[in-house]
Amino acid sequence: MINQGYEGKRCPPSKSAGGKKLLGKLDNCASLEVRSAAQRASTDPRDQSRAPAASGSHWADVKLRNMSVAQKYGNKKLPNALIVGVKKGGTRAVLEFIRIHPDVRALGTEPHFFDRNYDRGLDWYRDRTNTACNGYFDLGLSMDSL
Numbered sequence: 001m002i003n004q005g006y007e008g009k010r011c012p013p014s015k016s017a018g019g020k021k022l023l024g025k026l027d028n029c030a031s032l033e034v035r036s037a038a039q040r041a042s043t044d045p046r047d048q049s050r051a052p053a054a055s056g057s058h059w060a061d062v063k064l065r066n067m068s069v070a071q072k073y074g075n076k077k078l079p080n081a082l083i084v085g086v087k088k089g090g091t092r093a094v095l096e097f098i099r100i101h102p103d104v105r106a107l108g109t110e111p112h113f114f115d116r117n118y119d120r121g122l123d124w125y126r127d128r129t130n131t132a133c134n135g136y137f138d139l140g141l142s143m144d145s146l
């Protein structure tokens with residue numbers, strides 16, 4: 001299940017050593033630019049020249065609807081794996097061991113997407129898991145909080 005969809009991109013190794021290097025921030029992946037195509041469409045003069053000048057939001061909506069997921073979200077990917085467990089079941093320890101692997105990026109904090117933040121939608125979730133790297137773990141759900 002890990003690293004499905006791996007396309008040869010690896011996050012450069014971090015300067016710090018050990019599991020701590022993988023905590024939280026993903027600055028190491030910054031070179032793999034993640035920018036929504038919606039933003040590109042609104043700033044790219046080539047795109048605007050193809051749409052009628054005064055049609056602003058309508059054409060932006062049409063473009064967004066016709067975009068593929070990859071075009072919309074760039075390199076942002078949903079997690080490849082989730083860790084699910086009961087409270088005090090040791091899920092944090094599992095994550096800390098797995099995230100030592102150099103191809104794994106994991107969230108620093110638990111997003112609780114499926115139990116508490118589901119209403120915020122996938123865009124919100126993608127923003128939390130903002131990465132172009134694979135093997136993203138989401139320690140986001142405790143069975144006892146459902």
Ligand SMILES: Nc1ncnc2c1ncn2[C@@H]1O[C@H](COP(=O)(O)OS(=O)(=O)O)[C@@H](OP(=O)(O)O)[C@H]1O
Nearest residue numbers: 085086087088089090091092093094095110139142
């Ligand atoms: N291998 C192993 N063996 C026995 N106990 C272990 C192990 N790994 C983690 N732990 C203990 O699990 C507790 C943390 O569980 P969680 O990571 O699920 O915590 S939490 O519910 O998300 O807060 C936490 O227990 P407490 O110290 O009582 O809080 C850890 O000490």
